[in-house]
Amino acid sequence: MISNKALAEQFEQFAKILELKNELSFKISAYQRAAEAIRSQGESLEEIYKRGGIKELQKIEGIGESISQKIEEYIKTGKIKELERLKNKIPKAELEFMEIPGVGPKTAKKLFEKLKAKNINELKEKLKKQGLKFFKEKTQANILRGIEIKSHLSGRMLLADAKPYVDSIIAYLNKSNLMERVTAVGSFRRFKETVGDIDLVATSSVPARAIKYFVEYPEFTKIITSGETKSTVIHSSGIQVDLEILPENEFGSLLQHFTGSKEHNIALRTYAQEHGFSISEHGIKEKSGKLILCPKEEDVYKTLKMDYIEPELREDRGEIEAALKHQLPKLVELKDVQGDLHMHSNWSDGSNSIEEMAQKAKELKYKYIAISDHTVSLAVAGGLDAKGFLKREKELKRVNQKFTSLKILNSCEVNIKPDGTLDLPEESLRRFDIVTASVHSSFNQSKEMMTKRLIRAIENPNVDIIGHPSGRIINRREGYQVDWPEIFKACVANKVALEINAFPDRLDLVDSLVQEAKKFGVKFVICTDAHNVSQMDNMIYGISVARRGWAEAKDVLSTRPFPELQTWFKKR
Structure with a gap:
């Protein structure tokens, strides 16, 4: 394929x-x-x-x-x-x-x-x-x-590109009844934005037979190694796939060890050694030499007298200290999301009509969506001018009348010009329910100029959200240079939210900046930036970034009921 x-x-x-x-x-x-x-x-x-x-x-x-x-x-x-x-x-x-x-x-x-x-x-x-x-x-x-x-x-695959391969391999393995449990680990389980290879762990009472069945998967093109409990193969996509099988009573330790990250495991091992334990994929050993088996992953952390740490947090960014103090965040979940505030219809560069996007939102059980078509200066994306948006208002009104349980907001993704001004007049911007402002050009400005540019947009009273804030495209374009603490302060002062863009090659704001922004009190919206109905399913990738950035539901405006969302934006 x-x-x-x-x-x-x-x-x-x-x-x-x-x-x-x-x-x-x-x-x-x-x-x-x-x-x-x-x-x-x-x-x-x-x-x-x-x-x-x-x-x-x-x-x-x-x-x-x-x-x-x-x-x-x-x-x-x-x-x-x-x-x-x-x-x-x-x-x-x-x-x-x-x-x-x-x-x-x-x-x-x-x-x-x-x-x-x-x-x-x-x-x-x-x-x-x-x-x-x-x-x-x-x-x-x-x-x-x-x-x-x-x-x-080089050689790293987007998380979203790897997911279908992982799901297909696991579905194949589960058909055999040769393995009790199969789970993807490594960077995939931690929901990192890219995946170097696919790591799987499993339990089986007949490991040799399970390995033999594994290597027979039709999409594997090369077997590198195949032993009694381990195998390494190459998938037709070019990505390497590793499987390791251990007994059921060691599965928790195996899962924790191979989930990583390396930095998290080093910090955890250091803490354990300081308290008389040593950790491996087989269990936790006391000073006396007694091996404590951990059938569940939670047992590993419980033995060390700390709270369970979610896989997305395991990057050695303070999670062990927080787990010991019982101060880990209650991470936002997909089920918390009540709406999607950034998507494009066929009025600009989207493939589907507003009504089709609304129908998909209804299937996702959303309470609201914002149709954020591009504005005039992004000609390559069929951006609309003020008159074009006025025409679209009539269509929004018609569709809103049809979907009584869903609020369809009049929105736009306005371009932030190099000097920080926007490419629609103020009187036009005032007509929108929500305005997302984004940079789509002049990415190579100096750090000082880009910071001033973004802050000028943030201070515009019509702007509610800054879209894909760093401008990076994974594997293709690095984000622009910005003084992020100044951006965060400006967002808090002007009650402007930062977007966590769930488009698989953006995932922007990046997780480390989400964690930093949260400390300043910045609020977020998680949006798909969908250009067709199928891309509205990408919300999970935005959620993963938010979770890796320690965000809770209370930090994310798009988890709030519509009246609360409306009140928050109107308070500006």
């Missing part, structure tokens, strides 16, 4: 190469729109194609006849001839440099021509030695940081 990510990357390459060749901007934009459309689809484009061919693909906003033909070609052959022809005319190193976060096509070309580097490793060394001859110090630093980010993220 071809992933939407891999398919989107083909069209992103098209756009970059055409920009390098100084092609007309409308051609570049067409490929950029196609890539975004593909990434935003909740369903696999290969499945859509199988269901209805090219005509079905063309129903997706941003995919026309030419793009759909290229998608068909890629699904059938694994390549696009036109793209391959273009790539063959450009040095391989130049193409590689364009994949560095923050490096555009023109910079990639300059890097290749000036430094004569043949690959990224060579580029890194030459930049350090000769970079200042051709680039400003800040530019050089940004490129080197981009190289480090690419190196760190």
Whole structure:
């Protein structure tokens, strides 16, 4: 199965190469729109194609006849001839440099021509030695940081991309009746934003038979090792999968040990040693040598006289101290969410109508949603001007009358311009129930300028929420530089909430900043930024970020009943 990510990357390459060749901007934009459309689809484009061919693909906003033909070609052959022809005319190193976060096509070309580097490793060394001859110090630093980010993220899969593979493998294993329990551990269980590999633990009375069944899973393409109780394989997606089996009475220790993180386990082990214990995946050993077995994970923490620590908190960021003092937060849960305050309809760059989004919200048992279509300056996303939003109001009124148990709020995602002003007039902004303001351009401003830009938007009396606050896109773009304590203070002073964007490649605000913002008293909203109905199911990923950031339901405005939500925003 071809992933939407891999398919989107083909069209992103098209756009970059055409920009390098100084092609007309409308051609570049067409490929950029196609890539975004593909990434935003909740369903696999290969499945859509199988269901209805090219005509079905063309129903997706941003995919026309030419793009759909290229998608068909890629699904059938694994390549696009036109793209391959273009790539063959450009040095391989130049193409590689364009994949560095923050490096555009023109910079990639300059890097290749000036430094004569043949690959990224060579580029890194030459930049350090000769970079200042051709680039400003800040530019050089940004490129080197981009190289480090690419190196760190290389081979890591988005959490949301890994989840279907994990679910499918576990479903396969549970069919066999050879294992009593199977659980994913590691960074996946801690809901980290990316996953390096898939780690599974299980219990079984017949481990050898269970391992044999495991390695026969049809999607495994290579067996690296296969023993009596352990196996390592490669999945067809390229990700490594590890399974370890232990007896039932050791499962709690096994689960705790392999969930991690490494930093959490080191801190826990250090505390245990200071109090006369040693910990392993087999149990907790007393000084006398007696082994305390832990069938349940809770037993590990209980033995050490601390509260159970949820997997999302296990990063050695104060959770052990809090567990000893019985001061761990009661983390927000998916069931707490009462609405979604950021989504796009087909009035801008969404695929579904307002009514279809409302129907999905009803199925999710939400009490309210906000339709936050893009504003005028984001032309690539079909942004609306003031007149366009007035027309949309009539549709919102009609749909609201149909869904009596659901409040559909008139909202927008307004663009924060480089100087901090917004791209809709004040009189238009006053008409909305809720306004989300976001940065969509000029990401490379200095820390001082970006901080002033955001604070000016926060101080605008019409702004309620700052959307995807850091601007990062996982594996593709680093967040911009901001003085976060000043942003947090401004949000509290102006009663503006920060969004935790649940879109799988954003997950922004990041967990560490959520934890810091909470200390300042900042309030959050968890939103999907959905561009179609299937993406409204991504709320779980936003919840995971909030939980990793120690957020409780009381910290998240979108867990409140509508009258309370309305009162909070009106208090400004």
